[in-house]
Amino acid sequence: xxxxxxxxxxxDLNNAYSIILNSEGHTVETAFNGEEALRxxxxxxxxxxxxxxLMPIMGGLEFxxxxxxxxxxxxxxxxxxxxxxxxxxxxxxxxxxxxxxxIKSWTAPHNLARVVNDSLQAPSIPAKKSK
Amino acid sequence: MMxxxxxxxxxxxxxxxxxxxxxxxxDRFISRQVxxxxxxxxxxxxxxxxxxxxxxxxxSVALLTDDTDLIEEYTARxxxxxxxxxxxxxxxx
Amino acid sequence: MSIGDGVIVTDEFGKxxxxxxxxxxxxxxxxxxxxxxxxxxxxxxxNPQDKAIPLIDRPMAKAYLTGKSISEKSxxxxxxxxxxxxxxxVSPILLNNRPQGAIEIFRDITTEEGIDRMKSEFISLxxxxxxxxxxxxxxxxxxxxxxxxxxLTSAQKKSLKTIIFASNRMxxxxxxxxxxxxxxxxxxxxxxxxxxxxxxTDEVLTELSLHASDKKITLSLRCTGKGSTRLKTDxxxxxxxITNLLSNAIKYTPEGxxxxxxxxxxxxxxxxxxxxxxxxxxxHDHDQIFSKFFRAPNVSKLETTGTGLGLYLVKGLxxxxxxxxxxxxxxxxxxxxxxxxxxxxxxxKTDEYDPKVNKL
Numbered sequence: 001x002x003x004x005x006x007x008x009x010x011x012d013l014n015n016a017y018s019i020i021l022n023s024e025g026h027t028v029e030t031a032f033n034g035e036e037a038l039r040x041x042x043x044x045x046x047x048x049x050x051x052x053x054l055m056p057i058m059g060g061l062e063f064x065x066x067x068x069x070x071x072x073x074x075x076x077x078x079x080x081x082x083x084x085x086x087x088x089x090x091x092x093x094x095x096x097x098x099x100x101x102x103i104k105s106w107t108a109p110h111n112l113a114r115v116v117n118d119s120l121q122a123p124s125i126p127a128k129k130s131k
Numbered sequence: 132m133m134x135x136x137x138x139x140x141x142x143x144x145x146x147x148x149x150x151x152x153x154x155x156x157x158d159r160f161i162s163r164q165v166x167x168x169x170x171x172x173x174x175x176x177x178x179x180x181x182x183x184x185x186x187x188x189x190x191s192v193a194l195l196t197d198d199t200d201l202i203e204e205y206t207a208r209x210x211x212x213x214x215x216x217x218x219x220x221x222x223x224x
Numbered sequence: 225m226s227i228g229d230g231v232i233v234t235d236e237f238g239k240x241x242x243x244x245x246x247x248x249x250x251x252x253x254x255x256x257x258x259x260x261x262x263x264x265x266x267x268x269x270x271n272p273q274d275k276a277i278p279l280i281d282r283p284m285a286k287a288y289l290t291g292k293s294i295s296e297k298s299x300x301x302x303x304x305x306x307x308x309x310x311x312x313x314v315s316p317i318l319l320n321n322r323p324q325g326a327i328e329i330f331r332d333i334t335t336e337e338g339i340d341r342m343k344s345e346f347i348s349l350x351x352x353x354x355x356x357x358x359x360x361x362x363x364x365x366x367x368x369x370x371x372x373x374x375x376l377t378s379a380q381k382k383s384l385k386t387i388i389f390a391s392n393r394m395x396x397x398x399x400x401x402x403x404x405x406x407x408x409x410x411x412x413x414x415x416x417x418x419x420x421x422x423x424x425t426d427e428v429l430t431e432l433s434l435h436a437s438d439k440k441i442t443l444s445l446r447c448t449g450k451g452s453t454r455l456k457t458d459x460x461x462x463x464x465x466i467t468n469l470l471s472n473a474i475k476y477t478p479e480g481x482x483x484x485x486x487x488x489x490x491x492x493x494x495x496x497x498x499x500x501x502x503x504x505x506x507x508h509d510h511d512q513i514f515s516k517f518f519r520a521p522n523v524s525k526l527e528t529t530g531t532g533l534g535l536y537l538v539k540g541l542x543x544x545x546x547x548x549x550x551x552x553x554x555x556x557x558x559x560x561x562x563x564x565x566x567x568x569x570x571x572x573k574t575d576e577y578d579p580k581v582n583k584l
Contacts, residue, residue: 013360090413101459104356190316191285197237
């Protein structure tokens with residue numbers, strides 16, 4: 001139903017999330033770092049991005065900053081994927097327009113699918129202007 | 132023994148005097164002083180408690196301002212309440 | 225008090241009457257610069273961002289307000305402008321029960337903080353490394369059980385559930401350790417957003433449903449109160465709190481029992497209550513239930529997997545959100561844990577009022 005871009009450097013998890021979201025009927029594209037994600041996002045036009053923060057070459061925050069600069073798809077929903085909650089990085093991601101934060105090690109497949117579906121239906125929140 | 136209306140009037144008087152110097156924080160400030168130093172609910176403040184209460188108020192306020200004249204003025208007004216308020220325990224009319 | 229501690233004595237007017245050499249060394253002052261001076265003005269207390277803290281929040285003021293000794297961490301701005309972390313102990317000086325002044329003992333804890341910071345970074349790193357493989361274990365086990373890779377026999381499903389439970393326990397432990405270290409180092413970063421507590425609680429109940437159904441425990445959720453169940457707070461921290469309380473309730477309730485969550489949407493806050501029909505907490509243990517590492521003896525014999533950290537963590541996290549927690553419990557009947565959250569997050573729980581003395 002929707003185009004989802006999964007940006008996650010762990011191959012096992014990347015693979016698992018693809019299977020889960022494919023089975024929900026979404027069209028899935030994957031990337032293993034921020035740079036690859038930028039390239040694919042231009043062609044793929046995602047409705048929602050599952051974005052890991054800690055990745056090699058280009059991490060999640062850098063990707064978000066670059067993505068906002070390009071202003072490709074202003075309505076895209078961004079869900080942060082991480083194992084580091086309460087971190088300044090998560091706070092920064094929210095400031096850059098991320099909708100939600102998902103803790104990978106806490107989240108079972110059915111909850112992941114549910115959160116993705118809920119987020120797709122929720123209205124977009126524009127990124128906060130920086131002070 | 133239930134507090135008579137005279138007693139809670141004493142607490143209110145103390146707070147009213149304090150409001151002049153501490154502003155809206157007065158109620159909270161005085162109620163904490165009564166609870167922590169006299170170990171009773173604020174409404175049960177008695178005239179006989181005032182000396183001890185003023186002692187503690189004096190040292191606390193001395194950490195909020197170094198204006199000793201102001202502190203003297205404030206505590207003097209509180210001390211006046213020990214003479215103007217009737218002894219507690221008497222029943223009201 | 226060790227020989228390295230600074231000592232300052234003040235009189236009932238808040239003026240410094242005595243100061244020891246160690247205090248002078250830490251603060252960078254000479255004795256004649258401090259004696260006879262007003263304590264709050266000469267000894268400058270700030271927050272870590274070098275902003276002066278309200279006078280009523282200073283330990284010495286708190287000691288007078290409560291009549292008790294106050295022991296806490298703070299920051300002083302010393303003579304050369306540096307901000308240093310200090311640990312302060314203040315007691316009122318009483319003569320015939322009348323306050324005559326105060327004595328403050330303090331020490332520079334810069335080195336200890338440095339060590340804390342290293343511990344904190346290590347735990348963060350270690351937790352992240354531990355959580356990465358756990359994410360795979362959890363995700364793939366669930367996918368197998370849910371049939372993503374084809375149908376399984378019930379024996380295979382049962383084995384997978386064992387794997388899931390064990391990895392959940394490990395996950396909880398890592399989260400608990402990580403959060404406790406963060407709280408103790410003051411490193412919790414609260415990210416506030418508008419969220420629906422009902423939806424969040426529902427998510428947690430779903431996550432725990434497998435565990436509950438295994439013990440044949442019924443889970444339920446209800447909402448009361450006229451207000452909205454939505455409020456502004458940190459969703460991840462709140463989720464951790466609710467998960468801890470519900471998971472405790474399930475853990476300490478025997479088979480066939482009930483665990484329920486109730487959300488009371490009140491005008492100024494939201495109160496959430498977690499109720500169980502479990503073993504309960506004996507009255508003589510009530511005082512210690514939120515202490516670090518405490519496990520009530522009546523349950524540690526029956527249930528060996530607890531760390532005694534969960535409620536200590538919950539209390540610490542709630543304080544970060546500006547909330548309160550309390551409970552009622554009867555041994556053999558069960559427990560009710562209540563906590564409140566303010567509708568608008570305004571910072572960690574502190575004394576919010578700041579009386580300034582006015583002239584007539």
